[in-house]
Amino acid sequence: MTTLDTTDHDDWLVRVHHRLTRTCQDQTAQLAELTATAPDAAEAAAHNALLSAARQGLADTVAALRRIEQGRYGACEVCAGPIPAARLDLLPHARTCVSCPR
Numbered sequence: 001m002t003t004l005d006t007t008d009h010d011d012w013l014v015r016v017h018h019r020l021t022r023t024c025q026d027q028t029a030q031l032a033e034l035t036a037t038a039p040d041a042a043e044a045a046a047h048n049a050l051l052s053a054a055r056q057g058l059a060d061t062v063a064a065l066r067r068i069e070q071g072r073y074g075a076c077e078v079c080a081g082p083i084p085a086a087r088l089d090l091l092p093h094a095r096t097c098v099s100c101p102r
């Protein structure tokens with residue numbers, strides 16, 4: 001039998017959801033810290049880059065959590081094919097499969 005065991009899949013999805021929830025908390029804390037810091041003029045550009053990377057990371061995480069809640073998680077946004085679990089383990093917020101461009 002090669003059929004996907006739904007119970008295993010559900011367990012896996014619950015673990016991914018946990019991971020993303022933790023990442024979300026970390027990223028929220030990081031963003032709050034960055035927002036609270038006032039850089040001097042020399043560091044403003046670097047600080048802004050960090051800030052936008054943190055915002056983007058948090059947005060990606062929140063979007064992935066929303067996809068899980070809506071039952072759309074793990075489908076490629078380009079070709080609608082399944083994203084391999086191994087890829088999602090490495091990159092839980094991945095929106096596309098390996099063959100499609102980001």
Ligand SMILES: [Zn+2]
Pocket residue numbers: 076077078079080081096097098099100
């Ligand atoms: Zn694809």
